[in-house]
Amino acid sequence: MRKIHCINKIAEIGLDKFGSEYKIIEDIENADAILVRSADMHNMELSNSVLAVARAGAGVNNIPFDKYAEEGVVVFNTPGANANAVKELAVAGLLLASRDIAAGISWVLENKDDKDIAKSVEANKSNFAGQELLGKKLGIIGLGAIGVKVANVATHFGMEVYGYDPYISVEAAWNLSRNIHHSQNVEEIFAECDYITLHAPLVDATRGMINKDTIERMKDKVVILNFSRDLLVNEIDIIEALESGKVKRYITDFPNPTVSGKKGVIAIPHLGASTEESEDNCAIMAAKEIKDYIENGNIVNSVNYPNCDMGKCDTVARLAVHHKNVPNMIGQITGALAANGINIGDMTNKSRGEFAYTLLDVEDKISDKLINELEIISGIIKVRAIQ
Numbered sequence: 001m002r003k004i005h006c007i008n009k010i011a012e013i014g015l016d017k018f019g020s021e022y023k024i025i026e027d028i029e030n031a032d033a034i035l036v037r038s039a040d041m042h043n044m045e046l047s048n049s050v051l052a053v054a055r056a057g058a059g060v061n062n063i064p065f066d067k068y069a070e071e072g073v074v075v076f077n078t079p080g081a082n083a084n085a086v087k088e089l090a091v092a093g094l095l096l097a098s099r100d101i102a103a104g105i106s107w108v109l110e111n112k113d114d115k116d117i118a119k120s121v122e123a124n125k126s127n128f129a130g131q132e133l134l135g136k137k138l139g140i141i142g143l144g145a146i147g148v149k150v151a152n153v154a155t156h157f158g159m160e161v162y163g164y165d166p167y168i169s170v171e172a173a174w175n176l177s178r179n180i181h182h183s184q185n186v187e188e189i190f191a192e193c194d195y196i197t198l199h200a201p202l203v204d205a206t207r208g209m210i211n212k213d214t215i216e217r218m219k220d221k222v223v224i225l226n227f228s229r230d231l232l233v234n235e236i237d238i239i240e241a242l243e244s245g246k247v248k249r250y251i252t253d254f255p256n257p258t259v260s261g262k263k264g265v266i267a268i269p270h271l272g273a274s275t276e277e278s279e280d281n282c283a284i285m286a287a288k289e290i291k292d293y294i295e296n297g298n299i300v301n302s303v304n305y306p307n308c309d310m311g312k313c314d315t316v317a318r319l320a321v322h323h324k325n326v327p328n329m330i331g332q333i334t335g336a337l338a339a340n341g342i343n344i345g346d347m348t349n350k351s352r353g354e355f356a357y358t359l360l361d362v363e364d365k366i367s368d369k370l371i372n373e374l375e376i377i378s379g380i381i382k383v384r385a386i387q
Contacts, residue, residue, distance in 0.1 A: 002294055003049075005031035007039040010056055014283020018291060033290045035283075038062060046073060051384070052293050054286035057082060057273060058145075059229065060303050061202060069304035069355050072322040072382025076289040076301050080145035081281040082273035087149035089272050090197055090227045093251040094138075094154070097195070097223045099130035102266050134158035139193030141186060141209075142200035142228065143168045143176065150197060152177045162189050165200075190217040195225065202229040212237040221248040227272050230254035239265075297359050297386050306350035308357045315345050315361040317387035324379040325356040332377050333358060340370045355381075 002021060005028045014035075015024060025031060034046075034053045040062045041053070054076040055063060065075040096102055107124065111117055138154045140147045143165035154161045155177050163176065164183040176182075183189050186209075189196060196218070200206045210224060211234040224247060226233055233250075235258040241247040242264035252259055255267035273282070285301075292298045297320035298309045305322070319337075323329050330349055337344060337360070347360040366385040374383045 002032045003030055004033050004035060004290070006035045007041070008035075008037035008056075010035045010037070010286070011280045011283035013280045014056070014285075014287040017284060017287040022291075032294060035286055035290070036063070037282075046071065052076060052290055054078075054290050056279070056282035056286045059202070061229070063303075065304040070381070074293060074299055074302050075304045076286065076293075076299075077303055078282045078285040078289070079301060081285045082275075082278040083145035083149055085275040085278035086146045086199075086227055086272040087153065089253065089268065090146070090150050090199075090225060091153055093225045093227065093266070093268070094133060094157075094195065094197075096266050097225065097249045097251050098133055098136075100128040101130075104128035133195075135160070136195060137162060137193040139164070139183070139189030139196040141165075141189060141196065141198050143172050144199060144201075145172070146227075147197075147199035148172050148175050150199065151180050155179045159195075162193055164189050187217065190214055191219070193222070194219060195223045197225040198228045198232050200228055200232060202231055207231055208234045210234065210238065212240070215241045215246060218246070220246060223247070223249045223251070225251040227251075227253045230256065235259050295386070297384070299357060304352075305355055305357050306352035308348060308350040308359055310346065310348055310359050310361065313361065313386055316364055317362050317366045317385055319358075319360040319362060319366055320384045320386060321358045321360075321374065322381040322383075323356050323358065323377075324381070325351040325354050326379050329356065329377075329379055330358065333360070333374065333380075336370065336373050336377070337362065340367065340373070342366070342370065 001023050003023050003025045004018060005025055029047050030049060032049055032051055034050060035056060037056050042064050050073055052074040053063060056078055058077055058079050060077050063075055068075055111120060114120055136159050138159045139162045140151050141164050143163045151161050151163050162181045162183045164186050209232055215237060238247060238250050239262055242250060249264050251266045253268045253270050253272045255269060259265045260267050289301055296313045297318050299305050299307055300309055321333055343363045345361045345363050349358040366387055371383050371385060374380055
């Protein structure tokens with residue numbers, strides 16, 4: 001019986017995917033795998049029983065995935081599972097920014113007791129006059145699952161869409177409308193676009209990418225939307241730009257004391273992926289990733305180990321080895337199998353930075369003796385037999 005611990009509430013439709021051979025437990029110490037959403041795991045020590053952690057969502061800022069890689073714990077996320085929900089909110093953000101809808105609604109609420117409100121509307125509605133999206137230039141930084149969807153929708157508004165992503169995947173490129181202008185550098189987006197929306201991951205290269213210097217290179221009255229990560233933006237700089245009029249509006253899904261209530265800011269209470277459908281999709285994907293890894297050793301959508309998929313394990317046994325990406329590792333592994341009379345039917349090895357992962361389908365049972373011999377090889381992190 002495999003044991004799964006949920007740190008946060010995970011949609012039942014996802015947990016149901018595990019089936020009768022799995023048990024959801026309250027005690028994290030005995031878990032084989034962990035499901036998490038937003039809980040901070042940075043100060044959390046995992047027991048040796050934990051094989052994997054799956055984040056029911058795309059961002060993994062709350063998980064020390066580099067540390068877990070050193071321990072042979074695979075960290076999964078669910079890219080694309082919440083993409084439609086975030087796309088819809090980003091599109092709503094475009095409309096909120098262009099038409100001053102939020103301020104108009106607030107005015108109506110403030111004047112709800114005015115018996116002549118219909119007349120007052122005619123006298124005051126020009127204060128909330130906006131502009132249309134048709135013909136405006138939209139720059140999208142990050143063409144992953146969400147950015148591609150936002151780009152495609154924006155073309156139907158009649159916007160001229162610029163997209164920038166130096167690491168765009170083949171799948172994303174196939175899904176991107178041919179009407180999107182693929183910018184070769186982010187400077188083109190800064191210089192040309194009336195609206196700029198962020199859909200990039202938070203890494204060292206993107207942290208604070210919207211700041212005083214980059215804002216200065218943007219068009220006057222630019223609108224900036226952030227439905228990705230708050231730390232992509234230097235918020236002190238953007239408040240100054242709003243006050244000076246350089247930035248017209250800042251739409252963010254990450255309210256905090258710096259931006260909340262400030263003139264020109266529309267702060268949404270982190271609703272990007274908060275739909276029933278999104279939570280269900282993330283839970284289902286996370287459960288499938290964990291189940292496939294436990295039962296077959298396959299890694300799909302990991303943030304700290306390479307993707308490695310050999311399909312369903314239908315041989316006598318499968319050996320899964322986490323190790324450092326160093327020379328002669330494969331030779332040492334296969335040599336140990338040969339010395340124990342184990343014949344290899346199939347194998348694959350994948351690497352990602354300093355870490356690597358090897359799967360071997362074998363035609364004999366794997367003994368504890370062999371596992372012990374592999375574990376003492378310098379550079380090997382974890383060995384697991386699936387049989």
